[in-house]
Amino acid sequence: MLRLLTKKELQEILRSGQLRIAGMIVMVLTIIAILVSASYYQSIQQQHEEASHNERNVWESQDDKNPHSAAHYGTYAFKPKYPLSLIDQGVDKFVGISIFLEAHKRNEAQYMAAADQTGLARFGELTPDFILLFIIPLLIILMGHDSFTREKETGTLKLMKSQGVSLRLVAFAKWLGVFIPITVLTLCVFLVAGVLLGTLGNFGELSWSGLLIMMLVYVGYYAIFTCISLIASSLSKTSGIALVSLLAFWIISCLAIPKAATNIAELEHPYPTKQAFDEAIALDKSQGLDGHDPWSKAAKRLEEETLKAYKVSSLEELPFNYDGYRMQKGEEHEAEIYFKHYHKLKDVHNAQTGIYRKLTSLSPYLPVRFLSMSLAHTDYGTHWHFSDAAENYRIELQKNLNNNFADNSTYGNWAYKADKSLWADIPEFSYSPPELQDVVKQNSLNFAALSGWLIIAFAGLFLSTKRL
Amino acid sequence: MLHTENLTKEYDGQRALDKLNLSVESGDIYCLLGANGAGKSTTINLFLNFIQPTEGKAIIDLMDVSKEPLKTKEVIAYIPENLNLYGELTGLENLEYFVGLSGKKYTNEHLSDYLKEAGLQNSAHRQRVKGYSKGMRQKVGIAIALAKRAKALLLDEPTSGLDPKASNEFSELLVKLSNQGVATLMATHDLFRAKETGTHIGIMKSGVLVEQFGTEDINHSDLEKLYLAHMN
Numbered sequence: 066m067l068r069l070l071t072k073k074e075l076q077e078i079l080r081s082g083q084l085r086i087a088g089m090i091v092m093v094l095t096i097i098a099i100l101v102s103a104s105y106y107q108s109i110q111q112q113h114e115e116a117s118h119n120e121r122n123v124w125e126s127q128d129d130k131n132p133h134s135a136a137h138y139g140t141y142a143f144k145p146k147y148p149l150s151l152i153d154q155g156v157d158k159f160v161g162i163s164i165f166l167e168a169h170k171r172n173e174a175q176y177m178a179a180a181d182q183t184g185l186a187r188f189g190e191l192t193p194d195f196i197l198l199f200i201i202p203l204l205i206i207l208m209g210h211d212s213f214t215r216e217k218e219t220g221t222l223k224l225m226k227s228q229g230v231s232l233r234l235v236a237f238a239k240w241l242g243v244f245i246p247i248t249v250l251t252l253c254v255f256l257v258a259g260v261l262l263g264t265l266g267n268f269g270e271l272s273w274s275g276l277l278i279m280m281l282v283y284v285g286y287y288a289i290f291t292c293i294s295l296i297a298s299s300l301s302k303t304s305g306i307a308l309v310s311l312l313a314f315w316i317i318s319c320l321a322i323p324k325a326a327t328n329i330a331e332l333e334h335p336y337p338t339k340q341a342f343d344e345a346i347a348l349d350k351s352q353g354l355d356g357h358d359p360w361s362k363a364a365k366r367l368e369e370e371t372l373k374a375y376k377v378s379s380l381e382e383l384p385f386n387y388d389g390y391r392m393q394k395g396e397e398h399e400a401e402i403y404f405k406h407y408h409k410l411k412d413v414h415n416a417q418t419g420i421y422r423k424l425t426s427l428s429p430y431l432p433v434r435f436l437s438m439s440l441a442h443t444d445y446g447t448h449w450h451f452s453d454a455a456e457n458y459r460i461e462l463q464k465n466l467n468n469n470f471a472d473n474s475t476y477g478n479w480a481y482k483a484d485k486s487l488w489a490d491i492p493e494f495s496y497s498p499p500e501l502q503d504v505v506k507q508n509s510l511n512f513a514a515l516s517g518w519l520i521i522a523f524a525g526l527f528l529s530t531k532r533l
Numbered sequence: 534m535l536h537t538e539n540l541t542k543e544y545d546g547q548r549a550l551d552k553l554n555l556s557v558e559s560g561d562i563y564c565l566l567g568a569n570g571a572g573k574s575t576t577i578n579l580f581l582n583f584i585q586p587t588e589g590k591a592i593i594d595l596m597d598v599s600k601e602p603l604k605t606k607e608v609i610a611y612i613p614e615n616l617n618l619y620g621e622l623t624g625l626e627n628l629e630y631f632v633g634l635s636g637k638k639y640t641n642e643h644l645s646d647y648l649k650e651a652g653l654q655n656s657a658h659r660q661r662v663k664g665y666s667k668g669m670r671q672k673v674g675i676a677i678a679l680a681k682r683a684k685a686l687l688l689d690e691p692t693s694g695l696d697p698k699a700s701n702e703f704s705e706l707l708v709k710l711s712n713q714g715v716a717t718l719m720a721t722h723d724l725f726r727a728k729e730t731g732t733h734i735g736i737m738k739s740g741v742l743v744e745q746f747g748t749e750d751i752n753h754s755d756l757e758k759l760y761l762a763h764m765n
Contacts, residue, residue, distance in 0.1 A: 066633075066634070066636075069630065069633040069634070070634075073619065073622065073626075073630050076621065076622060076626065077619060077621045077622065080621040080622075080661075081621060219615075219617035219618075220613050220614075220615050220616065220617055221617060221618060221619060223581075223583065223611070223613055224611065224613065224616065224618075224631065225631075225634060226581070226583065227581050227606060227609070227610075227611035227687075228606060228631060228634035228635045229602065229603045229606030229607060229634075229635065230634045
């Protein structure tokens with residue numbers, strides 16, 4: 066029976082000229098979006114590889130010099146692109162792609178791709194995630210809004226009911242009638258993306274399991290939208306009313322709630338201004354050890370403690386260059402301050418994320434948006450992860466340089482120059498994003514929200530058939 | 534085959550049907566006449582279990598419709614005033630679908646035979662129904678009844694909007710089904726067709742069955758007079 070019902074639904078949908086055209090337009094748009102994205106990311110990836118390679122060359126090409134001069138000379142940590150970012154570019158364009166690593170200072174990521182674009186970019190771009198998150202739900206609405214209302218309007222519902230068929234079965238068949246073509250379309254999109262990503266050599270290793278989970282997330286999203294479209298259709302008297310109700314739902318859940326969530330999150334848990342943030346760090350720094358200032362109270366205290374610890378009466382008697390030692394202690398103090406203040410920023414970020422999570426009960430878009438970005442490694446969480454990795458590398462780099470200075474020279478010998486082989490001995494920065502299982506674990510609440518939506522949507526669909 | 538016992542339906546305290554008692558036996562064509570709102574469609578909807586009675590019973594083949602809605606639907610076929618079917622499907626596919634819903638399965642050849650029996654030309658069987666006339670769609674409705682081997686037929690103004698030729702063809706099909714023992718209850722405004730096709734006529738007014746008689750007991754002129762007398 067279900068097969069018969071579903072076959073009829075599929076026949077109707079596939080033979081409808083309007084839906085065929087709409088489906089083809091979506092397919093063409095998706096392919097264009099994937100190709101445009103692939104071309105963009107290939108170019109970005111190439112730039113990234115060139116920049117990383119060049120920067121490493123610059124670092125290793127330094128002559129013999131004082132390690133602390135090299136520390137100030139600095140280097141860059143580049144954030145790599147990951148294959149799934151082709152599908153969802155998330156916040157990548159707005160968070161910067163490289164961090165300058167230097168002595169005494171934790172810098173923020175710079176060179177945002179969005180800064181290189183014109184104001185027209187504000188209108189958005191044709192990207193695969195835009196099609197997946199916004200356009201395909203619209204196609205579902207177009208396909209499903211009149212599923213029941215058309216039957217009511219033409220009287221076929223009465224004829225069907227007169228055959229004694231279960232309306233729940235009819236509803237499920239109608240759900241399959243919309244869901245199957247949409248799933249095939251989604252499968253094609255991900256398959257094309259997967260094959261493309263697999264063949265683009267410089268795109269890094271593609272995680273097929275990540276791609277599969279991402280596809281399942283979107284398929285779940287479409288299952289919810291299909292249920293909601295059918296609920297609206299079963300409760301509405303006419304197709305027009307159903308369409309308007311569903312468009313209103315789409316506007317509220319996909320556009321209004323995410324934007325309102327951003328406003329609420331910012332209102333409830335505002336980030337400090339850049340000025341306030343810098344001032345707070347400067348204040349903390351001034352109250353502690355500055356590696357460059359041997360006359361401060363903190364420096365004097367360190368000097369006394371060090372002399373006492375090594376049981377010597379002058380800095381010259383220490384078995385290392387105290388200048389390098391003080392630099393390192395200063396670095397450690399500053400690093401702590403940066404971690405403390407960045408941790409506060411992270412707390413704000415987590416509090417804002419908490420607001421988003423609460424609002425996932427109002428819109429199925431929100432959990433899907435976050436899951437998609439996380440799986441693509443283009444969310445804020447991954448950016449924080451990268452930023453922390455870069456900072457840890459910076460701390461280790463400074464430690465290497467300061468230790469070299471301290472271990473290989475004597476107190477007051479600022480003329481000491483390390484051999485240039487030191488620069489190449491320092492390992493290159495390499496970054497690995499969170500593992501897939503960690504991403505899944507971190508997003509358990511988003512998965513729960515999506516599952517909750519799915520259960521409620523199906524329950525709503527089956528309950529709504531009572532009104533038919 | 535089709536019986537009612539004090540069948541009553543109220544909407545917000547207003548009686549749409551008042552203690553209706555009627556019987557349609559196998560082979561009968563019972564035509565219900567009456568103005569709009571007289572209770573004809575309500576009677577049919579109660580037999581279909583689309584609505585629940587306030588009082589009384591609708592009985593099909595000795596089964597209470599309210600108690601055994603699915604079983605009773607197995608033995609009936611229903612043709613509404615506007616049988617639109619699914620425009621994107623062919624006549625054959627529509628027939629296959631609706632017959633399939635009642636649990637029956639036939640080959641395309643068999644289904645084609647039923648369509649032919651219902652009077653639909655061969656060339657139309659594989660055409661999409663969106664190009665059908667109303668008469669052609671009603672024939673698919675009859676084919677559903679034939680294929681379903683329905684014991685009773687419930688028709689809600691099936692000839693309204695049909696041209697005289699199509700209407701006549703439809704009546705001939707009803708007579709054919711009647712000869713096969715199918716009981717038919719038909720709500721209609723068409724006095725001529727009721728007299729020509731029916732075996733019994735009932736006149737309804739404000740939910741009450743005010744007259745019922747055999748079609749052989751009355752001529753066209755008297756039927757019209759009687760009907761108009763009840764409409765005033």
